[in-house]
Amino acid sequence: MKLSIYYSESTDPSFNQAIEESLLKHADDNHIIAFLWQNQRSVNIGKDQNPWRVCKPKQLKQDNINIVRRHTIGGAVYQDLTHTNIALIGSNNYLTKDIIQKILLGTFDPLNIEVAISDKLECLIDNKKVSNTALSENNHYLFFHSTIRVNTSLTDISQYMNSRYSILNHKDLERAYTSINQHTRPLEHNELCRYISDSIQEALELDAENTIILNNQHPDWVEFSANFYRLKSWDWNYGQSPSFIESLQTAFSWGNVDLRLNIDAGVINNVYYDAPTAYHNMMNDFSQTAIGYPFNAKSMISIVCGLLLKHSEHYDELMEVSEWLQQEIA
Known part of the structure:
Protein backbone atom coordinates (compact mmCIF):
# COMPACT_ATOMS: atom_id res chain seq x y z
CA MET A 1 0.00 0.00 0.00
CA LYS A 2 1.28 3.45 -0.98
CA LEU A 3 0.52 6.73 0.80
CA SER A 4 0.88 10.07 -1.00
CA ILE A 5 0.35 13.43 0.71
CA TYR A 6 0.00 16.54 -1.42
CA TYR A 7 0.38 20.08 -0.05
CA SER A 8 -0.82 23.08 -2.07
CA GLU A 9 0.92 26.44 -1.81
CA SER A 10 -1.93 28.05 -3.75
CA THR A 11 -4.86 29.67 -1.98
CA ASP A 12 -7.02 29.94 -5.12
CA PRO A 13 -10.17 27.92 -4.25
CA SER A 14 -10.83 26.96 -7.90
CA PHE A 15 -7.24 25.79 -8.31
CA ASN A 16 -7.34 23.72 -5.14
CA GLN A 17 -10.70 22.19 -5.92
CA ALA A 18 -9.41 21.25 -9.37
CA ILE A 19 -6.48 19.51 -7.62
CA GLU A 20 -8.89 17.66 -5.35
CA GLU A 21 -11.07 16.51 -8.25
CA SER A 22 -8.03 15.44 -10.27
CA LEU A 23 -6.64 13.41 -7.37
CA LEU A 24 -9.88 11.43 -7.25
CA LYS A 25 -8.92 10.04 -10.66
CA HIS A 26 -5.56 8.86 -9.31
CA ALA A 27 -6.92 6.54 -6.61
CA ASP A 28 -6.48 2.79 -6.94
CA ASP A 29 -6.73 -0.22 -4.65
CA ASN A 30 -3.12 0.14 -3.50
CA HIS A 31 -2.92 3.90 -3.09
CA ILE A 32 -4.15 6.22 -0.32
CA ILE A 33 -4.08 9.93 -1.20
CA ALA A 34 -4.23 12.90 1.17
CA PHE A 35 -4.42 16.53 0.15
CA LEU A 36 -3.90 19.53 2.46
CA TRP A 37 -4.54 23.19 1.58
CA GLN A 38 -6.19 26.46 2.55
CA ASN A 39 -8.29 28.89 0.51
CA GLN A 40 -8.49 32.63 0.31
CA ARG A 41 -11.88 34.14 1.10
CA SER A 42 -14.55 32.17 -0.76
CA VAL A 43 -17.85 30.37 -0.38
CA ASN A 44 -17.85 26.71 -1.32
CA ILE A 45 -21.30 25.36 -2.16
CA GLY A 46 -22.53 21.82 -2.68
CA LYS A 47 -23.05 20.32 -6.11
CA ASP A 48 -26.85 20.68 -5.96
CA GLN A 49 -27.09 24.01 -4.12
CA ASN A 50 -28.40 27.39 -5.23
CA PRO A 51 -25.93 30.24 -4.45
CA TRP A 52 -28.74 32.83 -4.54
CA ARG A 53 -30.38 30.96 -1.66
CA VAL A 54 -27.54 29.75 0.58
CA CYS A 55 -25.31 32.85 0.56
CA LYS A 56 -25.25 36.49 -0.52
CA PRO A 57 -23.86 36.69 -4.07
CA LYS A 58 -24.25 40.48 -4.25
CA GLN A 59 -22.26 41.05 -1.04
CA LEU A 60 -19.65 38.49 -2.10
CA LYS A 61 -19.20 40.17 -5.48
CA GLN A 62 -18.78 43.59 -3.85
CA ASP A 63 -16.02 42.18 -1.62
CA ASN A 64 -14.32 40.23 -4.46
CA ILE A 65 -15.11 36.87 -2.88
CA ASN A 66 -15.69 33.97 -5.25
CA ILE A 67 -18.35 31.29 -5.11
CA VAL A 68 -17.03 27.86 -6.05
CA ARG A 69 -19.33 24.88 -6.59
CA ARG A 70 -17.98 21.53 -5.36
CA HIS A 71 -18.30 18.24 -7.20
CA THR A 72 -19.91 16.67 -4.10
CA ILE A 73 -23.22 17.28 -2.36
CA GLY A 74 -23.35 18.97 1.03
CA GLY A 75 -23.78 22.37 2.59
CA ALA A 76 -22.33 25.78 1.83
CA VAL A 77 -19.17 26.73 3.75
CA TYR A 78 -17.47 30.10 4.05
CA GLN A 79 -13.65 29.78 3.97
CA ASP A 80 -10.63 32.03 4.34
CA LEU A 81 -7.02 31.71 5.45
CA THR A 82 -8.17 30.86 8.98
CA HIS A 83 -9.30 27.43 7.73
CA THR A 84 -7.38 24.28 6.86
CA ASN A 85 -8.75 21.71 4.40
CA ILE A 86 -8.02 18.01 4.27
CA ALA A 87 -9.11 15.44 1.69
CA LEU A 88 -8.58 11.68 1.97
CA ILE A 89 -9.12 9.33 -0.95
CA GLY A 90 -8.68 5.56 -1.06
CA SER A 91 -10.18 2.09 -1.24
CA ASN A 92 -12.84 1.58 1.43
CA ASN A 93 -11.24 -1.78 2.16
CA TYR A 94 -8.40 0.14 3.77
CA LEU A 95 -9.54 3.73 4.26
CA THR A 96 -12.52 3.31 6.60
CA LYS A 97 -14.56 5.60 8.82
CA ASP A 98 -12.77 4.15 11.85
CA ILE A 99 -9.40 5.03 10.32
CA ILE A 100 -10.58 8.57 9.53
CA GLN A 101 -11.82 8.98 13.10
CA LYS A 102 -8.42 7.84 14.35
CA ILE A 103 -6.69 10.38 12.05
CA LEU A 104 -8.89 13.22 13.30
CA LEU A 105 -8.39 12.35 16.97
CA GLY A 106 -4.63 12.00 16.46
CA THR A 107 -4.47 15.42 14.83
CA PHE A 108 -5.59 17.07 18.07
CA ASP A 109 -3.38 15.02 20.42
CA PRO A 110 -0.38 17.43 20.26
CA LEU A 111 -2.70 20.31 21.16
CA ASN A 112 -4.07 18.66 24.30
CA ILE A 113 -7.61 19.45 23.24
CA GLU A 114 -10.41 17.04 24.11
CA VAL A 115 -12.19 16.38 20.82
CA ALA A 116 -15.20 14.22 20.04
CA ILE A 117 -15.99 12.88 16.56
CA SER A 118 -19.63 12.84 15.45
CA ASP A 119 -21.29 10.13 13.36
CA LYS A 120 -20.75 12.45 10.37
CA LEU A 121 -17.01 12.62 11.21
CA GLU A 122 -17.23 16.23 12.34
CA CYS A 123 -14.83 17.36 15.05
CA LEU A 124 -16.54 18.69 18.17
CA ILE A 125 -15.07 20.70 21.02
CA ASP A 126 -17.47 21.27 23.94
CA ASN A 127 -20.25 20.02 21.64
CA LYS A 128 -19.50 22.78 19.11
CA LYS A 129 -18.41 22.00 15.56
CA VAL A 130 -14.82 22.88 14.71
CA SER A 131 -15.10 21.33 11.23
CA ASN A 132 -17.51 20.74 8.35
CA THR A 133 -17.26 17.45 6.49
CA ALA A 134 -18.36 15.68 3.35
CA LEU A 135 -18.16 11.91 2.87
CA SER A 136 -19.00 9.84 -0.18
CA GLU A 137 -18.35 6.33 -1.50
CA ASN A 138 -18.23 5.40 -5.16
CA ASN A 139 -16.96 2.25 -6.92
CA HIS A 140 -15.49 0.92 -3.66
CA TYR A 141 -13.58 4.13 -3.02
CA LEU A 142 -14.07 6.46 -0.09
CA PHE A 143 -13.72 10.23 -0.37
CA PHE A 144 -13.54 12.34 2.79
CA HIS A 145 -13.28 16.13 2.92
CA SER A 146 -13.05 18.27 6.03
CA THR A 147 -12.75 22.03 6.52
CA ILE A 148 -11.26 22.76 9.95
CA ARG A 149 -11.78 26.17 11.56
CA VAL A 150 -8.49 27.35 13.09
CA ASN A 151 -9.21 30.98 13.93
CA THR A 152 -12.42 31.79 12.08
CA SER A 153 -14.48 34.95 12.52
CA LEU A 154 -18.11 34.03 13.04
CA THR A 155 -18.96 37.60 12.00
CA ASP A 156 -17.63 36.87 8.51
CA ILE A 157 -19.69 33.68 8.31
CA SER A 158 -22.92 35.46 9.27
CA GLN A 159 -22.11 38.40 6.98
CA TYR A 160 -21.84 36.28 3.86
CA MET A 161 -23.95 33.22 4.67
CA ASN A 162 -26.86 34.56 6.70
CA SER A 163 -29.18 35.33 3.80
CA ARG A 164 -32.90 35.96 4.06
CA TYR A 165 -33.39 32.26 3.25
CA SER A 166 -31.22 31.05 6.15
CA ILE A 167 -32.14 30.46 9.81
CA LEU A 168 -28.58 31.21 10.85
CA ASN A 169 -27.69 34.31 12.80
CA HIS A 170 -24.66 35.25 14.85
CA LYS A 171 -26.05 33.81 18.10
CA ASP A 172 -26.88 30.52 16.36
CA LEU A 173 -23.31 30.37 15.04
CA GLU A 174 -21.87 30.99 18.50
CA ARG A 175 -23.94 28.12 19.88
CA ALA A 176 -23.01 25.74 17.05
CA TYR A 177 -19.44 26.60 15.91
CA THR A 178 -16.02 27.12 17.43
CA SER A 179 -12.38 27.39 16.31
CA ILE A 180 -9.23 25.63 17.47
CA ASN A 181 -7.54 28.83 18.63
CA GLN A 182 -10.34 29.46 21.12
CA HIS A 183 -9.14 26.40 23.04
CA THR A 184 -5.36 26.43 22.78
CA ARG A 185 -2.33 28.54 21.91
CA PRO A 186 -2.25 30.29 18.49
CA LEU A 187 -1.93 27.70 15.75
CA GLU A 188 -0.82 28.26 12.15
CA HIS A 189 -1.82 26.35 9.03
CA ASN A 190 1.60 24.75 8.43
CA GLU A 191 1.79 23.46 11.99
CA LEU A 192 -1.69 21.94 11.79
CA CYS A 193 -0.77 20.32 8.46
CA ARG A 194 2.20 18.70 10.17
CA TYR A 195 -0.04 17.26 12.88
CA ILE A 196 -2.51 16.00 10.27
CA SER A 197 0.28 14.43 8.21
CA ASP A 198 1.80 12.70 11.24
CA SER A 199 -1.59 11.39 12.30
CA ILE A 200 -2.35 10.05 8.81
CA GLN A 201 0.92 8.12 8.70
CA GLU A 202 0.47 6.77 12.21
CA ALA A 203 -3.14 5.69 11.66
CA LEU A 204 -2.38 4.03 8.33
CA GLU A 205 1.01 2.68 9.51
CA LEU A 206 2.55 3.93 6.29
CA ASP A 207 5.33 6.35 5.40
CA ALA A 208 4.20 9.11 3.06
CA GLU A 209 5.57 10.27 -0.24
CA ASN A 210 5.21 14.06 0.03
CA THR A 211 4.55 16.40 -2.91
CA ILE A 212 4.33 20.19 -2.75
CA ILE A 213 2.14 21.74 -5.45
CA LEU A 214 3.60 25.15 -6.22
CA ASN A 215 1.49 28.27 -6.20
CA ASN A 216 -0.78 28.21 -9.28
CA GLN A 217 1.63 25.98 -11.23
CA HIS A 218 -0.66 23.62 -13.11
CA PRO A 219 0.17 19.96 -12.53
CA ASP A 220 0.82 17.86 -15.60
CA TRP A 221 -2.41 15.89 -15.25
CA VAL A 222 -4.67 15.33 -18.24
CA GLU A 223 -7.88 16.31 -16.46
CA PHE A 224 -6.57 19.23 -14.40
CA SER A 225 -6.95 22.13 -16.87
CA ALA A 226 -10.49 21.11 -17.82
CA ASN A 227 -11.45 20.92 -14.14
CA PHE A 228 -9.83 24.26 -13.35
CA TYR A 229 -11.48 26.27 -16.12
CA ARG A 230 -14.88 24.68 -15.45
CA LEU A 231 -14.59 25.64 -11.77
CA LYS A 232 -13.83 29.24 -12.78
CA SER A 233 -16.92 29.50 -14.98
CA TRP A 234 -20.24 31.19 -14.27
CA ASP A 235 -22.02 28.29 -15.98
CA TRP A 236 -20.71 25.84 -13.36
CA ASN A 237 -20.92 27.96 -10.22
CA TYR A 238 -24.28 29.59 -10.98
CA GLY A 239 -25.73 27.83 -14.02
CA GLN A 240 -25.90 24.44 -12.30
CA SER A 241 -28.39 25.77 -9.76
CA PRO A 242 -31.84 24.19 -9.39
CA SER A 243 -34.86 26.14 -10.62
Whole structure:
Protein backbone atom coordinates (compact mmCIF):
# COMPACT_ATOMS: atom_id res chain seq x y z
CA MET A 1 0.00 0.00 0.00
CA LYS A 2 1.28 3.45 -0.98
CA LEU A 3 0.52 6.73 0.80
CA SER A 4 0.88 10.07 -1.00
CA ILE A 5 0.35 13.43 0.71
CA TYR A 6 0.00 16.54 -1.42
CA TYR A 7 0.38 20.08 -0.05
CA SER A 8 -0.82 23.08 -2.07
CA GLU A 9 0.92 26.44 -1.81
CA SER A 10 -1.93 28.05 -3.75
CA THR A 11 -4.86 29.67 -1.98
CA ASP A 12 -7.02 29.94 -5.12
CA PRO A 13 -10.17 27.92 -4.25
CA SER A 14 -10.83 26.96 -7.90
CA PHE A 15 -7.24 25.79 -8.31
CA ASN A 16 -7.34 23.72 -5.14
CA GLN A 17 -10.70 22.19 -5.92
CA ALA A 18 -9.41 21.25 -9.37
CA ILE A 19 -6.48 19.51 -7.62
CA GLU A 20 -8.89 17.66 -5.35
CA GLU A 21 -11.07 16.51 -8.25
CA SER A 22 -8.03 15.44 -10.27
CA LEU A 23 -6.64 13.41 -7.37
CA LEU A 24 -9.88 11.43 -7.25
CA LYS A 25 -8.92 10.04 -10.66
CA HIS A 26 -5.56 8.86 -9.31
CA ALA A 27 -6.92 6.54 -6.61
CA ASP A 28 -6.48 2.79 -6.94
CA ASP A 29 -6.73 -0.22 -4.65
CA ASN A 30 -3.12 0.14 -3.50
CA HIS A 31 -2.92 3.90 -3.09
CA ILE A 32 -4.15 6.22 -0.32
CA ILE A 33 -4.08 9.93 -1.20
CA ALA A 34 -4.23 12.90 1.17
CA PHE A 35 -4.42 16.53 0.15
CA LEU A 36 -3.90 19.53 2.46
CA TRP A 37 -4.54 23.19 1.58
CA GLN A 38 -6.19 26.46 2.55
CA ASN A 39 -8.29 28.89 0.51
CA GLN A 40 -8.49 32.63 0.31
CA ARG A 41 -11.88 34.14 1.10
CA SER A 42 -14.55 32.17 -0.76
CA VAL A 43 -17.85 30.37 -0.38
CA ASN A 44 -17.85 26.71 -1.32
CA ILE A 45 -21.30 25.36 -2.16
CA GLY A 46 -22.53 21.82 -2.68
CA LYS A 47 -23.05 20.32 -6.11
CA ASP A 48 -26.85 20.68 -5.96
CA GLN A 49 -27.09 24.01 -4.12
CA ASN A 50 -28.40 27.39 -5.23
CA PRO A 51 -25.93 30.24 -4.45
CA TRP A 52 -28.74 32.83 -4.54
CA ARG A 53 -30.38 30.96 -1.66
CA VAL A 54 -27.54 29.75 0.58
CA CYS A 55 -25.31 32.85 0.56
CA LYS A 56 -25.25 36.49 -0.52
CA PRO A 57 -23.86 36.69 -4.07
CA LYS A 58 -24.25 40.48 -4.25
CA GLN A 59 -22.26 41.05 -1.04
CA LEU A 60 -19.65 38.49 -2.10
CA LYS A 61 -19.20 40.17 -5.48
CA GLN A 62 -18.78 43.59 -3.85
CA ASP A 63 -16.02 42.18 -1.62
CA ASN A 64 -14.32 40.23 -4.46
CA ILE A 65 -15.11 36.87 -2.88
CA ASN A 66 -15.69 33.97 -5.25
CA ILE A 67 -18.35 31.29 -5.11
CA VAL A 68 -17.03 27.86 -6.05
CA ARG A 69 -19.33 24.88 -6.59
CA ARG A 70 -17.98 21.53 -5.36
CA HIS A 71 -18.30 18.24 -7.20
CA THR A 72 -19.91 16.67 -4.10
CA ILE A 73 -23.22 17.28 -2.36
CA GLY A 74 -23.35 18.97 1.03
CA GLY A 75 -23.78 22.37 2.59
CA ALA A 76 -22.33 25.78 1.83
CA VAL A 77 -19.17 26.73 3.75
CA TYR A 78 -17.47 30.10 4.05
CA GLN A 79 -13.65 29.78 3.97
CA ASP A 80 -10.63 32.03 4.34
CA LEU A 81 -7.02 31.71 5.45
CA THR A 82 -8.17 30.86 8.98
CA HIS A 83 -9.30 27.43 7.73
CA THR A 84 -7.38 24.28 6.86
CA ASN A 85 -8.75 21.71 4.40
CA ILE A 86 -8.02 18.01 4.27
CA ALA A 87 -9.11 15.44 1.69
CA LEU A 88 -8.58 11.68 1.97
CA ILE A 89 -9.12 9.33 -0.95
CA GLY A 90 -8.68 5.56 -1.06
CA SER A 91 -10.18 2.09 -1.24
CA ASN A 92 -12.84 1.58 1.43
CA ASN A 93 -11.24 -1.78 2.16
CA TYR A 94 -8.40 0.14 3.77
CA LEU A 95 -9.54 3.73 4.26
CA THR A 96 -12.52 3.31 6.60
CA LYS A 97 -14.56 5.60 8.82
CA ASP A 98 -12.77 4.15 11.85
CA ILE A 99 -9.40 5.03 10.32
CA ILE A 100 -10.58 8.57 9.53
CA GLN A 101 -11.82 8.98 13.10
CA LYS A 102 -8.42 7.84 14.35
CA ILE A 103 -6.69 10.38 12.05
CA LEU A 104 -8.89 13.22 13.30
CA LEU A 105 -8.39 12.35 16.97
CA GLY A 106 -4.63 12.00 16.46
CA THR A 107 -4.47 15.42 14.83
CA PHE A 108 -5.59 17.07 18.07
CA ASP A 109 -3.38 15.02 20.42
CA PRO A 110 -0.38 17.43 20.26
CA LEU A 111 -2.70 20.31 21.16
CA ASN A 112 -4.07 18.66 24.30
CA ILE A 113 -7.61 19.45 23.24
CA GLU A 114 -10.41 17.04 24.11
CA VAL A 115 -12.19 16.38 20.82
CA ALA A 116 -15.20 14.22 20.04
CA ILE A 117 -15.99 12.88 16.56
CA SER A 118 -19.63 12.84 15.45
CA ASP A 119 -21.29 10.13 13.36
CA LYS A 120 -20.75 12.45 10.37
CA LEU A 121 -17.01 12.62 11.21
CA GLU A 122 -17.23 16.23 12.34
CA CYS A 123 -14.83 17.36 15.05
CA LEU A 124 -16.54 18.69 18.17
CA ILE A 125 -15.07 20.70 21.02
CA ASP A 126 -17.47 21.27 23.94
CA ASN A 127 -20.25 20.02 21.64
CA LYS A 128 -19.50 22.78 19.11
CA LYS A 129 -18.41 22.00 15.56
CA VAL A 130 -14.82 22.88 14.71
CA SER A 131 -15.10 21.33 11.23
CA ASN A 132 -17.51 20.74 8.35
CA THR A 133 -17.26 17.45 6.49
CA ALA A 134 -18.36 15.68 3.35
CA LEU A 135 -18.16 11.91 2.87
CA SER A 136 -19.00 9.84 -0.18
CA GLU A 137 -18.35 6.33 -1.50
CA ASN A 138 -18.23 5.40 -5.16
CA ASN A 139 -16.96 2.25 -6.92
CA HIS A 140 -15.49 0.92 -3.66
CA TYR A 141 -13.58 4.13 -3.02
CA LEU A 142 -14.07 6.46 -0.09
CA PHE A 143 -13.72 10.23 -0.37
CA PHE A 144 -13.54 12.34 2.79
CA HIS A 145 -13.28 16.13 2.92
CA SER A 146 -13.05 18.27 6.03
CA THR A 147 -12.75 22.03 6.52
CA ILE A 148 -11.26 22.76 9.95
CA ARG A 149 -11.78 26.17 11.56
CA VAL A 150 -8.49 27.35 13.09
CA ASN A 151 -9.21 30.98 13.93
CA THR A 152 -12.42 31.79 12.08
CA SER A 153 -14.48 34.95 12.52
CA LEU A 154 -18.11 34.03 13.04
CA THR A 155 -18.96 37.60 12.00
CA ASP A 156 -17.63 36.87 8.51
CA ILE A 157 -19.69 33.68 8.31
CA SER A 158 -22.92 35.46 9.27
CA GLN A 159 -22.11 38.40 6.98
CA TYR A 160 -21.84 36.28 3.86
CA MET A 161 -23.95 33.22 4.67
CA ASN A 162 -26.86 34.56 6.70
CA SER A 163 -29.18 35.33 3.80
CA ARG A 164 -32.90 35.96 4.06
CA TYR A 165 -33.39 32.26 3.25
CA SER A 166 -31.22 31.05 6.15
CA ILE A 167 -32.14 30.46 9.81
CA LEU A 168 -28.58 31.21 10.85
CA ASN A 169 -27.69 34.31 12.80
CA HIS A 170 -24.66 35.25 14.85
CA LYS A 171 -26.05 33.81 18.10
CA ASP A 172 -26.88 30.52 16.36
CA LEU A 173 -23.31 30.37 15.04
CA GLU A 174 -21.87 30.99 18.50
CA ARG A 175 -23.94 28.12 19.88
CA ALA A 176 -23.01 25.74 17.05
CA TYR A 177 -19.44 26.60 15.91
CA THR A 178 -16.02 27.12 17.43
CA SER A 179 -12.38 27.39 16.31
CA ILE A 180 -9.23 25.63 17.47
CA ASN A 181 -7.54 28.83 18.63
CA GLN A 182 -10.34 29.46 21.12
CA HIS A 183 -9.14 26.40 23.04
CA THR A 184 -5.36 26.43 22.78
CA ARG A 185 -2.33 28.54 21.91
CA PRO A 186 -2.25 30.29 18.49
CA LEU A 187 -1.93 27.70 15.75
CA GLU A 188 -0.82 28.26 12.15
CA HIS A 189 -1.82 26.35 9.03
CA ASN A 190 1.60 24.75 8.43
CA GLU A 191 1.79 23.46 11.99
CA LEU A 192 -1.69 21.94 11.79
CA CYS A 193 -0.77 20.32 8.46
CA ARG A 194 2.20 18.70 10.17
CA TYR A 195 -0.04 17.26 12.88
CA ILE A 196 -2.51 16.00 10.27
CA SER A 197 0.28 14.43 8.21
CA ASP A 198 1.80 12.70 11.24
CA SER A 199 -1.59 11.39 12.30
CA ILE A 200 -2.35 10.05 8.81
CA GLN A 201 0.92 8.12 8.70
CA GLU A 202 0.47 6.77 12.21
CA ALA A 203 -3.14 5.69 11.66
CA LEU A 204 -2.38 4.03 8.33
CA GLU A 205 1.01 2.68 9.51
CA LEU A 206 2.55 3.93 6.29
CA ASP A 207 5.33 6.35 5.40
CA ALA A 208 4.20 9.11 3.06
CA GLU A 209 5.57 10.27 -0.24
CA ASN A 210 5.21 14.06 0.03
CA THR A 211 4.55 16.40 -2.91
CA ILE A 212 4.33 20.19 -2.75
CA ILE A 213 2.14 21.74 -5.45
CA LEU A 214 3.60 25.15 -6.22
CA ASN A 215 1.49 28.27 -6.20
CA ASN A 216 -0.78 28.21 -9.28
CA GLN A 217 1.63 25.98 -11.23
CA HIS A 218 -0.66 23.62 -13.11
CA PRO A 219 0.17 19.96 -12.53
CA ASP A 220 0.82 17.86 -15.60
CA TRP A 221 -2.41 15.89 -15.25
CA VAL A 222 -4.67 15.33 -18.24
CA GLU A 223 -7.88 16.31 -16.46
CA PHE A 224 -6.57 19.23 -14.40
CA SER A 225 -6.95 22.13 -16.87
CA ALA A 226 -10.49 21.11 -17.82
CA ASN A 227 -11.45 20.92 -14.14
CA PHE A 228 -9.83 24.26 -13.35
CA TYR A 229 -11.48 26.27 -16.12
CA ARG A 230 -14.88 24.68 -15.45
CA LEU A 231 -14.59 25.64 -11.77
CA LYS A 232 -13.83 29.24 -12.78
CA SER A 233 -16.92 29.50 -14.98
CA TRP A 234 -20.24 31.19 -14.27
CA ASP A 235 -22.02 28.29 -15.98
CA TRP A 236 -20.71 25.84 -13.36
CA ASN A 237 -20.92 27.96 -10.22
CA TYR A 238 -24.28 29.59 -10.98
CA GLY A 239 -25.73 27.83 -14.02
CA GLN A 240 -25.90 24.44 -12.30
CA SER A 241 -28.39 25.77 -9.76
CA PRO A 242 -31.84 24.19 -9.39
CA SER A 243 -34.86 26.14 -10.62
CA PHE A 244 -36.15 28.95 -8.41
CA ILE A 245 -38.20 32.13 -8.40
CA GLU A 246 -36.66 35.49 -7.50
CA SER A 247 -38.96 38.33 -6.39
CA LEU A 248 -37.73 41.93 -6.48
CA GLN A 249 -39.53 45.11 -5.51
CA THR A 250 -38.60 48.79 -5.45
CA ALA A 251 -40.18 52.24 -5.48
CA PHE A 252 -39.11 54.73 -8.18
CA SER A 253 -40.19 58.36 -8.36
CA TRP A 254 -42.45 57.29 -11.23
CA GLY A 255 -44.04 54.37 -9.37
CA ASN A 256 -43.58 50.96 -7.75
CA VAL A 257 -42.19 48.02 -9.73
CA ASP A 258 -42.48 44.37 -8.72
CA LEU A 259 -40.69 41.64 -10.65
CA ARG A 260 -40.94 37.88 -10.35
CA LEU A 261 -38.34 36.02 -12.39
CA ASN A 262 -38.40 32.28 -13.01
CA ILE A 263 -34.81 31.02 -13.18
CA ASP A 264 -33.91 27.61 -14.61
CA ALA A 265 -30.26 26.46 -14.74
CA GLY A 266 -29.20 30.04 -14.08
CA VAL A 267 -31.17 31.39 -17.06
CA ILE A 268 -34.29 33.59 -17.02
CA ASN A 269 -37.19 31.67 -18.57
CA ASN A 270 -40.13 33.84 -17.53
CA VAL A 271 -40.74 37.29 -16.05
CA TYR A 272 -43.90 38.58 -14.38
CA TYR A 273 -44.21 42.25 -13.49
CA ASP A 274 -46.42 44.81 -11.85
CA ALA A 275 -45.78 48.45 -12.78
CA PRO A 276 -47.69 51.72 -13.36
CA THR A 277 -50.01 51.52 -16.37
CA ALA A 278 -48.05 54.17 -18.28
CA TYR A 279 -45.03 51.84 -18.30
CA HIS A 280 -46.73 48.54 -19.20
CA ASN A 281 -45.44 48.52 -22.78
CA MET A 282 -41.89 49.16 -21.60
CA MET A 283 -42.04 46.49 -18.88
CA ASN A 284 -43.79 44.00 -21.16
CA ASP A 285 -40.94 44.32 -23.67
CA PHE A 286 -38.47 44.01 -20.81
CA SER A 287 -40.10 40.77 -19.63
CA GLN A 288 -40.03 39.30 -23.15
CA THR A 289 -36.47 40.42 -23.94
CA ALA A 290 -35.09 39.04 -20.66
CA ILE A 291 -36.05 35.44 -21.50
CA GLY A 292 -32.95 33.38 -22.30
CA TYR A 293 -30.47 35.68 -20.56
CA PRO A 294 -28.31 34.46 -17.65
CA PHE A 295 -29.51 35.76 -14.30
CA ASN A 296 -26.66 38.19 -13.61
CA ALA A 297 -25.95 41.92 -13.50
CA LYS A 298 -24.23 41.94 -16.90
CA SER A 299 -27.38 40.59 -18.53
CA MET A 300 -29.45 43.45 -17.12
CA ILE A 301 -27.24 45.95 -18.95
CA SER A 302 -27.70 44.10 -22.25
CA ILE A 303 -31.46 43.74 -21.80
CA VAL A 304 -32.02 47.42 -21.07
CA CYS A 305 -29.66 48.60 -23.82
CA GLY A 306 -31.72 46.60 -26.28
CA LEU A 307 -34.85 48.51 -25.22
CA LEU A 308 -33.49 52.06 -25.26
CA LEU A 309 -34.15 52.76 -28.93
CA LYS A 310 -37.69 51.36 -28.92
CA HIS A 311 -38.58 53.15 -25.68
CA SER A 312 -36.45 56.28 -25.97
CA GLU A 313 -39.18 58.32 -24.29
CA HIS A 314 -38.51 56.27 -21.14
CA TYR A 315 -34.73 56.52 -21.29
CA ASP A 316 -34.38 57.78 -17.71
CA GLU A 317 -36.76 55.16 -16.34
CA LEU A 318 -34.97 52.32 -18.15
CA MET A 319 -31.62 53.47 -16.83
CA GLU A 320 -33.06 53.49 -13.31
CA VAL A 321 -34.34 49.94 -13.83
CA SER A 322 -30.92 48.88 -15.09
CA GLU A 323 -29.07 50.43 -12.13
CA TRP A 324 -31.54 48.90 -9.67
CA LEU A 325 -31.21 45.38 -11.07
CA GLN A 326 -27.43 45.59 -11.27
CA GLN A 327 -27.38 46.43 -7.57
CA GLU A 328 -29.80 43.64 -6.69
CA ILE A 329 -28.34 40.84 -8.80
CA ALA A 330 -24.78 39.48 -8.60
